[in-house]
Amino acid sequence: MKILVIGSFKWSQYAPAIYNGFIQVSEEYKNLENNWQVEKIDYEDFLYTNKNKLTTFLNKVQNRFHIGINILKYNRTILKKVESFDPDFIFLYRCYSVHTNTLKKIKEKTNCKIFSYNNDDAFSGVPSKAYYKHFIKNAFLCDINFVYRKKNIEDFKKIGITNTKILLPHYLSSFNYRLEEVEKDIPIAFIGHFENDGRDFLIKNLLEANIPVVVYGDDAWKKAPLYNEIKESIFPARRGECYNRTLNRLKIALVFFSKINSDTYTRRCFEIPITKAVMLSEYTDDMNEMFPEGEAALYFRNPTELVTKAKYLLDHPEKITLIAEKACERLKILGGSENDRAKQIVEEYYKLK
Numbered sequence: 001m002k003i004l005v006i007g008s009f010k011w012s013q014y015a016p017a018i019y020n021g022f023i024q025v026s027e028e029y030k031n032l033e034n035n036w037q038v039e040k041i042d043y044e045d046f047l048y049t050n051k052n053k054l055t056t057f058l059n060k061v062q063n064r065f066h067i068g069i070n071i072l073k074y075n076r077t078i079l080k081k082v083e084s085f086d087p088d089f090i091f092l093y094r095c096y097s098v099h100t101n102t103l104k105k106i107k108e109k110t111n112c113k114i115f116s117y118n119n120d121d122a123f124s125g126v127p128s129k130a131y132y133k134h135f136i137k138n139a140f141l142c143d144i145n146f147v148y149r150k151k152n153i154e155d156f157k158k159i160g161i162t163n164t165k166i167l168l169p170h171y172l173s174s175f176n177y178r179l180e181e182v183e184k185d186i187p188i189a190f191i192g193h194f195e196n197d198g199r200d201f202l203i204k205n206l207l208e209a210n211i212p213v214v215v216y217g218d219d220a221w222k223k224a225p226l227y228n229e230i231k232e233s234i235f236p237a238r239r240g241e242c243y244n245r246t247l248n249r250l251k252i253a254l255v256f257f258s259k260i261n262s263d264t265y266t267r268r269c270f271e272i273p274i275t276k277a278v279m280l281s282e283y284t285d286d287m288n289e290m291f292p293e294g295e296a297a298l299y300f301r302n303p304t305e306l307v308t309k310a311k312y313l314l315d316h317p318e319k320i321t322l323i324a325e326k327a328c329e330r331l332k333i334l335g336g337s338e339n340d341r342a343k344q345i346v347e348e349y350y351k352l353k
Contacts, residue, residue, distance in 0.1 A: 001026075001033040001346075004085060006078060007093030009042040013267065014119070015093040017172055021342025022091075028343065039085055043097065046074040064127070066097040066134055075102045082106050089113040089349050092138070094120070100137045107141060113352055115345065117146040117167055121261040123155040144348055150286070151262045165348065169267035173337040175244060176271045178328075182248040187314055188280070190254035191216045191238060191246065192268065197259045200224035205303045207233060211310050213254070216246060247275040251320050252313055255281035265290070270336040273327035278320050280309060290334055296327040 003022050007015030019040050026036040047062070047070065048055035062068045074097060082090070089112055092098060103114060116139060122132040139145045139161050146167035147153060153164045190203070194217055204226050206213040215221060215234045224230070238246040247253065253272045257263040264284040269291070272279050281287055283299035291297040298313065300306035313320055335344075 001029065001036045002085060002087040003038045004041070004081065004087040004090045005038065005093060006041045006043075006090060006095055006098065008044055009040065010044050012175065013172060015040070015042075017170065017338040018091060018093060018117075018342055018345070021338040021340075022346070024339045025343045025346060029346065037085075039081070039087075041074075041078060041081055043074065043095075046070040046077075062097075064131065066131075071097050071099075075099050078102055079105060082110060082112070086110070087112050088353075089115060089143075091345065092116040092142070094118050095138075096132065096135050098134060098138060100134060100141065103138050103141045113143040113349060114141065115144045115146060115348075116142045117148075119148045119169065119267075121149065121152060121155075123152065124260055124262065126260050143352055146345070149262060149264060151264075167341060167344065168334075168336075169265070169270055170338045170341045171267075171271045171274050171331075171336055173339060176247070176274050177244070178275050179245060179248040182245060184249055184251045184277070186214065186246070186249045186251065187212050188252040188254065188310055189214045189216060189246075189250050190256065191243070192256065193218055194220040194224055195256075195258060195260060196223075196225070197256070199256045200226040200230060202254075202256075202303055202306055203230050203233065205307055206310060209307045209311065211307065211314070213310075244275070247272060247277060250275070250277040251317075252280050252310065253277040255279050255287075257282055257284065270331065273324070273331040274336070276324040276328055278313060278323045279327065280306070280313065291327055291330055294323075296323060296330045298323065 005015055005019040009016050019038060022038045029036065047059050058068065062070060078098065079102060092115065106114065118135060122135055139156065143163065145156060145161060145164045147164050148167065148169065150166065156164045188211060203213055203215060207230060213233060216238045217234060218237045221227060221234050255266065255269060257266060264286040269279065269287065279291065279297040281297055281299050283301050287297065288299065293299050298309045300309055
């Protein structure tokens with residue numbers, strides 16, 4: 001089995017996770033495949049690295065509009081790699097700069113399968129429809145288009161594409177785990193970015209109810225309409241090992257969903273349970289199906305319910321323990337790691353083969 005992963009390897013939770021997952025699951029297929037190879041093409045290798053005003057500008061143009069000399073080199077490199085490596089399948093992870101002609105040439109000259117995946121909503125219009133133009137065109141040539149959310153299955157159907165499958169988010173098995181020695185000393189917190197969808201209002205409601213909520217987020221929180229009223233509870237984002245340690249310190253982890261991406265779950269819904277914090281989440285049918293209400297998570301549908309349930313959990317620490325344990329069990333049943341996702345992709349390849 002030869003697998004080629006193409007994408008940006010800048011962030012460990014994206015293309016690197018699936019790439020490493022393919023390597024890790026090879027042991028499970030040793031009876032079927034003796035020669036298991038996984039190779040990659042990193043989009044980041046095609047950005048200007050000698051930083052100055054001009055190259056910074058060129059990188060911005062390249063990333064936004066998918067044009068430039070480096071994009072041509074990127075596509076030529078893909079063709080040369082496919083010719084020399086001869087993969088059984090190619091996995092395109094958030095590939096917005098791969099030209100349609102590149103995929104056409106691969107399909108004409110090889111028998112390899114092509115899979116695509118994008119965790120953002122390519123039909124949202126954000127940052128622009130043009131931003132996803134190559135991605136959408138390429139979807140017609142892919143053997144399977146893996147999508148993050150059910151909504152995108154319907155979006156693809158509307159343009160005549162039906163070969164879509166859900167690929168849920170995941171936690172990183174080597175990065176997200178329970179630290180038994182870490183005390184759960186943070187009562188309730190939200191770790192994540194700001195969107196102007198009312199989440200600052202929800203934080204304010206909790207503070208007004210004397211619930212000691214904190215937010216770990218980026219500078220976008222300074223743009224929140226209610227920032228001045230909640231700023232004392234906002235702290236810098238947590239990255240790397242500090243992120244996992246902070247999750248382990250939480251008793252209750254708030255979950256808000258991106259309205260821009262029309263999310264009904266998020267990657268943190270798989271990272272939180274493994275650390276045995278309780279999810280107090282916005283309600284969605286998808287979340288309730290994966291983590292049943294009152295059993296493996298608690299949900300809120302309005303600010304009053306959020307405050308009521310936050311107070312209830314803080315007043316009943318035994319419930320926090322029980323629900324957190326159940327969520328961790330559910331995660332194991334669902335299969336929540338990057339290795340689980342890699343195995344799902346390989347199984348889909350065998351079905352096609």
